[in-house]
Amino acid sequence: MxxxxxxxxAALNEAIPKAIGRALQSYETFSxxxxxxxxxxxxxxxxxxxxxxxxxxxxxAKIVKWLSNTNGEQDDHEDNEVLIRIDQYQAMLSDARxxxxxxxxxxxxSS
Numbered sequence: 673m674x675x676x677x678x679x680x681x682a683a684l685n686e687a688i689p690k691a692i693g694r695a696l697q698s699y700e701t702f703s704x705x706x707x708x709x710x711x712x713x714x715x716x717x718x719x720x721x722x723x724x725x726x727x728x729x730x731x732x733a734k735i736v737k738w739l740s741n742t743n744g745e746q747d748d749h750e751d752n753e754v755l756i757r758i759d760q761y762q763a764m765l766s767d768a769r770x771x772x773x774x775x776x777x778x779x780x781x782s783s
Contacts, residue, residue, distance in 0.1 A: 684739055692732045699725040719776045726769045733758050733765070 703722050737758045
């Protein structure tokens with residue numbers, strides 16, 4: 673028997689990895705722009721945009737985690753590996769977000 677949300681799960685399982693790849697590539701490209709050459713407002717806007725991108729990636733990771741908890745096709749071992757990778761990924765995102773906040777706070781102090 674097909675569950676009513678199976679088409680949603682299938683669509684998300686296909687779309688989310690692509691979305692993560694695009695979001696990560698965009699973040700990497702954007703975050704590499706040199707903030708040293710920016711005026712204070714541009715610098716602040718750049719950091720806010722980087723934090724928003726990291727939040728977007730975090731939400732995508734949460735969707736992957738949710739999908740791994742609702743997908744009955746994977747075995748427990750695969751689920752555990754996915755959840756461990758997602759937890760590590762979320763920790764990395766949290767660290768990057770904290771570093772952005774520290775940089776932004778340091779810039780406000782020296783301005």
